[in-house]
Amino acid sequence: EVQLVESGGGLVQPGRSLKLSCAASGFTFSDYNMAWVRQAPTKGLEWVASISYGGSNTHYGDSVKGRFTISRDNAKSTLYLQMDSLRSEDTATYYCARHFAYVMDAWGQGASVTVSS
Amino acid sequence: DIQMTQSPASLSASLGETVTIECRASEDIYSNLAWYQQKPGNSPQLLIYDANSLADGVPSRFSGSGSGTQYSLKINSLQSEDVASYFCQQYNNYPPTFGSGTKLEIK
Numbered sequence: 001e002v003q004l005v006e007s008g009g010g011l012v013q014p015g016r017s018l019k020l021s022c023a024a025s026g027f028t029f030s031d032y033n034m035a036w037v038r039q040a041p042t043k044g045l046e047w048v049a050s051i052s053y054g055g056s057n058t059h060y061g062d063s064v065k066g067r068f069t070i071s072r073d074n075a076k077s078t079l080y081l082q083m084d085s086l087r088s089e090d091t092a093t094y095y096c097a098r099h100f101a102y103v104m105d106a107w108g109q110g111a112s113v114t115v116s117s
Numbered sequence: 118d119i120q121m122t123q124s125p126a127s128l129s130a131s132l133g134e135t136v137t138i139e140c141r142a143s144e145d146i147y148s149n150l151a152w153y154q155q156k157p158g159n160s161p162q163l164l165i166y167d168a169n170s171l172a173d174g175v176p177s178r179f180s181g182s183g184s185g186t187q188y189s190l191k192i193n194s195l196q197s198e199d200v201a202s203y204f205c206q207q208y209n210n211y212p213p214t215f216g217s218g219t220k221l222e223i224k
Contacts, residue, residue, distance in 0.1 A: 037161075045153075045161065045204055045215040061212055095160055102208035103151050105172065107160040 002026040009111030022079040022096030029077035038092035123216030140205035149209035156201045
């Protein structure tokens with residue numbers, strides 16, 4: 001069974017940093033592209049970042065470019081999202097997702113991030 | 118970026134009814150469209166990709182259709198477990214973008 005389990009969420013002050021992790025199991029992690037998608041409270045879905053299966057190619061949404069960094073450790077089957085210079089508008093549930101050509105075919109349960117003083 | 122406009126924003130229907138949710142893209146997305154279901158308190162789950170291909174394990178009462186800029190998700194014989202929000206997403210152009218969602222309730 002495919003499982004994606006996020007961790008590392010929490011309450012953080014504006015301007016500070018937070019790092020999310022996503023532990024994958026039930027599939028060969030190194031064969032798949034991965035992404036982070038977020039959902040602000042009572043809002044829709046927003047693609048945040050993607051990384052290729054080998055880790056060499058990364059892409060970011062305009063709202064996080066230059067502040068967030070996506071990375072992966074295939075030996076540990078783990079995806080990461082380093083979030084710097086956090087803003088109140090980054091408050092959301094962050095989902096880790098497996099994707100093929102940006103079709104998200106498996107999702108984690110989400111990690112809640114609240115940016116507030 | 119491609120804008121995805123979903124309608125209606127909310128929908129109430131009776132058990133056993135057929136419901137249709139529409140999604141319009143701001144330009145041709147060549148059937149590169151997915152639908153996701155998000156049940157209350159849960160993460161989204163893939164329902165349909167390539168506009169009309171059912172994802173693994175999805176009941177056959179769900180179907181997708183459309184082309185160009187206009188797409189729809191149809192749910193036949195509405196069940197109580199179909200109460201959820203539904204989102205469309207285009208992946209023809211970078212960045213991938215989502216519709217604002219349709220909240221489906223049982224009447």
